[in-house]
Amino acid sequence: MGKTIAQKIFASHLRDKPTSENMVLDLDVVLCHEITTPIAILDLMEKGMDRVFDPQKIKAVIDHVSPAKDSKTAMQGKIMRDWAKRHAITDFFDIGKNGVCHALFPEKGFIRPGYTVIMGDSHTCTHGAFGAFAAGVGTTDLEVGIYKGVCSFRSPETMKISLTGKLGAGVTAKDIILAIIKKITVNGATDRIIEFGGPLLGSLSMAARMTLCNMAIEAGGTSGICPPDRVTAEYLWPFINDAYKDLDEAVHDFQKWHSDPDAEYIETLEIDVATLVPQITFNFKPDQVKDVTEMEGTPVDQVYIGSCTNGRIEDLRAAAMILKNRTVAAGVRGIVTPATPLVYEMALDEGIIKIFMDAGFCVLNPTCGACLGMSSGVLAEGEVCISTTNRNFNGRMGKGGMVHLASPYSAAAAAITGVITDPRKFL
Amino acid sequence: MKTFGGPAIFLDRDDINTDEIIPAKYLTEISKMALKPHLLEDLLLAGKPFDNQSEAMTKARVVIARANFGCGSSREHAVWAFEVNGINVVIAQNFARIFRQNMFNCGILAIELTQEEIASLFTMTGNVAVTVDVQRGMLTASSDNPKQPELTFSFVLNLFDRDLVSAGGWLAFADKKY
Numbered sequence: 191m192g193k194t195i196a197q198k199i200f201a202s203h204l205r206d207k208p209t210s211e212n213m214v215l216d217l218d219v220v221l222c223h224e225i226t227t228p229i230a231i232l233d234l235m236e237k238g239m240d241r242v243f244d245p246q247k248i249k250a251v252i253d254h255v256s257p258a259k260d261s262k263t264a265m266q267g268k269i270m271r272d273w274a275k276r277h278a279i280t281d282f283f284d285i286g287k288n289g290v291c292h293a294l295f296p297e298k299g300f301i302r303p304g305y306t307v308i309m310g311d312s313h314t315c316t317h318g319a320f321g322a323f324a325a326g327v328g329t330t331d332l333e334v335g336i337y338k339g340v341c342s343f344r345s346p347e348t349m350k351i352s353l354t355g356k357l358g359a360g361v362t363a364k365d366i367i368l369a370i371i372k373k374i375t376v377n378g379a380t381d382r383i384i385e386f387g388g389p390l391l392g393s394l395s396m397a398a399r400m401t402l403c404n405m406a407i408e409a410g411g412t413s414g415i416c417p418p419d420r421v422t423a424e425y426l427w428p429f430i431n432d433a434y435k436d437l438d439e440a441v442h443d444f445q446k447w448h449s450d451p452d453a454e455y456i457e458t459l460e461i462d463v464a465t466l467v468p469q470i471t472f473n474f475k476p477d478q479v480k481d482v483t484e485m486e487g488t489p490v491d492q493v494y495i496g497s498c499t500n501g502r503i504e505d506l507r508a509a510a511m512i513l514k515n516r517t518v519a520a521g522v523r524g525i526v527t528p529a530t531p532l533v534y535e536m537a538l539d540e541g542i543i544k545i546f547m548d549a550g551f552c553v554l555n556p557t558c559g560a561c562l563g564m565s566s567g568v569l570a571e572g573e574v575c576i577s578t579t580n581r582n583f584n585g586r587m588g589k590g591g592m593v594h595l596a597s598p599y600s601a602a603a604a605a606i607t608g609v610i611t612d613p614r615k616f617l
Numbered sequence: 618m619k620t621f622g623g624p625a626i627f628l629d630r631d632d633i634n635t636d637e638i639i640p641a642k643y644l645t646e647i648s649k650m651a652l653k654p655h656l657l658e659d660l661l662l663a664g665k666p667f668d669n670q671s672e673a674m675t676k677a678r679v680v681i682a683r684a685n686f687g688c689g690s691s692r693e694h695a696v697w698a699f700e701v702n703g704i705n706v707v708i709a710q711n712f713a714r715i716f717r718q719n720m721f722n723c724g725i726l727a728i729e730l731t732q733e734e735i736a737s738l739f740t741m742t743g744n745v746a747v748t749v750d751v752q753r754g755m756l757t758a759s760s761d762n763p764k765q766p767e768l769t770f771s772f773v774l775n776l777f778d779r780d781l782v783s784a785g786g787w788l789a790f791a792d793k794k795y
Binding site for chain 1: 631632634636637640641642644645646647649658659660661684685688689690691692693696711713714715716718719722723775776777780786787788791792794795
C-alpha cells in the first residue's frame with residue numbers, strides 16, 4: 191500500500207511508537223512566540239530543566255502584541271528575550287525585525303518539505319503549504335519540544351481535497367478555504383490532515399497555499415499539507431541553492447515528499463472552483479459561510495487587513511487594486527498590518543502603502559494584534575468588523591464584537607462602501 | 618493515581634471553542650491562578666451569555682458538553698482555567714485534537730462517549746455528580762433526585778494518554794523516556 195505525504199514524514203521522523211495508535215516524532219523545527227512560550231520557559235526554569243534541545247532548531251519571535259502594550263506584555267517579551275540570549279537562540283526576531291510568525295518563518299526559509307514542525311499556536315498548520323507536517327500544540331507539548339525535540343501525536347488520517355477549475359476574478363484562496371470549511375464543518379477534519387491537490391493547486395502561489403493550509407485548523411485539521419513542487423522550490427530557492435545544482439534538481443528531489451498514487455485516504459473530496467464566488471462568514475463559527483452577495487448591505491465599523499491568513503504582499507496587492515484612487519467610507523476605520531517587515535518594505539516600494547494611506551487606512555507595524563482582540567484594533571461591544579483573519583468566534587476581536595471573515599478584495603470593497611459588498615464590482 | 622469526578626455542569630452545545638473558554642485578552646497572564654475568574658467568560662449557550670459565577674459552575678468538578686469540544690486556538694490556558702477552577706474531567710462526544718492532548722498532557726481527563734450516551738446524560742434530572750474509575754474505564758453519573766436512576770458507561774482511554782495521566786503529565790513522562 192502506498193503512503194501519503196504525512197505518512198512518509200512520520201516514517202522518517204519516528205522516535206517511538208508507544209502504542210499502535212500513537213507516535214513520538216523527532217522535530218526539525220520548534221517555533222515559539224511570546225504568548226504561549228513564556229509559561230513553558232518559566233515552568234522549565236522552576237523544575238531545574240531550563241535547557242533547549244538544539245538552539246539552531248528553535249526559532250522565536252515576539253509577534254502577538256508588538257510593541258508591548260502594558261507591563262504584562264512587556265514581561266512576556268522580556269522572558270523571551272532573556273531566554274533567547276541565555277540559550278544562544280540566534281533566530282530570534284524582536285521589534286524591528288519581527289512579524290506574524292506564520293508569515294515570517296516561511297519567509298526566512300525555515301520550513302522545508304518533509305520537515306516536522308510544532309508551535310504553541312493553532313495556525314502552525316500554515317506551514318504544511320511547504321509539504322511539511324506542521325501542527326499547533328499546547329504549552330506542555332511546546333515545552334517538551336523545546337526540552338527534548340520530540341512531540342507525540344495520535345497518528346492522524348489524511349483526507350484529500352482536490353481543487354479543480356479556474357478561479358474567477360476577485361475570487362481567492364480565502365474564498366476556497368471558507369467554502370471548504372462550510373462544506374465539511376468545523377469538526378470535519380478533526381484528527382485528520384487535509385492534503386490539498388488537484389490541477390488548480392500547482393497554479394497557486396505559496397501565499398495562496400499558506401492561506402489554504404492556515405485555515406485547516408478551522409475545520410479541526412491537524413495540519414494542511416500541499417505536495418512540494420516547482421512553486422515551492424522557487425520560493426525556497428535563495429535558501430536551498432547550495433544544496434541543489436539547479437531548480438529542476440530541487441523539484442525532482444521534492445517529489446520524495448509526494449503521496450504515492452495508491453496512497454489511501456479516509457475521504458476524498460473534489461472542489462470545483464469555477465463557479466465559486468467571494469465567500470464571507472456570518473455569526474460565530476468559521477463554517478457559517480455565505481456568498482458575499484447574500485450579505486451585501488451589512489454595515490461595518492472596521493475593516494482589518496492582515497494576519498497569518500491574509501497579511502502577505504499578494505493580499506495587500508489585492509486590496510490595493512480596489513483601494514487605488516478611492517477612499518474609505520465615512521465612519522469606517524480601515525486598518526492594515528503587513529504581516530512582516532519584508533511585506534511592509536515591498537508594499538512601500540510598490541506604492542501600496544501610499545494607496546492605503548491615501549484611502550484613509552491606518553498602517554500598523556507587523557503584529558497579530560486585533561485578530562485575537564489583544565491589541566491594535568479591538569472592537570467595542572456591538573461593533574462589526576470585516577476581516578481577512580481566520581476566526582469569527584464570539585469575543586474574538588473584542589467582547590461583544592462581530593467579525594466577518596473574508597478575502598482582502600472583499601475587505602477592501604467594504605472599506606469603500608461602508609457595507610459588505612461584492613468586490614467584483616470594483617475589479 | 619489521583620481521583621477524578623464530582624458535581625457536573627452541563628454545557629449544551631457543540632463546537633465550544635477555547636476563545637470562549639478563556640478569551641485571548643487574558644493570555645498576557647503568566648500565572649495560571651490569574652485565569653480563575655475568567656473561565657467560560659465568553660461562552661454563549663442558546664445565543665445567551667453563560668453565567669460563569671453561578672453556584673453550579675463554582676461547585677462543578679466535571680463538565681459535560683456535546684461534540685468538538687475545545688476547538689480553535691491551541692491555548693493550554695483553556696485547560697489551566699478548568700484546572701484552577703477544580704475541574705478535572707471534561708466529557709464530550711469528541712474533542713478538538715489540541716485541547717484533548719493538552720488535557721492529558723496536564724494529567725487530567727478528556728473522556729469521549731457516544732452521541733447517544735451524551736444525549737442520555739443531558740436528559741438527567743436533578744443535580745448530577747460523576748465518578749470516574751480510570752483503571753476500569755467506567756463512569757457513573759448519579760443524581761440527587763431519587764427518581765433519577767444512575768447511569769453507567771464504559772469508556773476507552775488511549776493507552777498512551779492513560780500513561781500520561783499516571784505519570785502526572787507529558788513533561789514528566791518525556792523527561793524519563795526520551
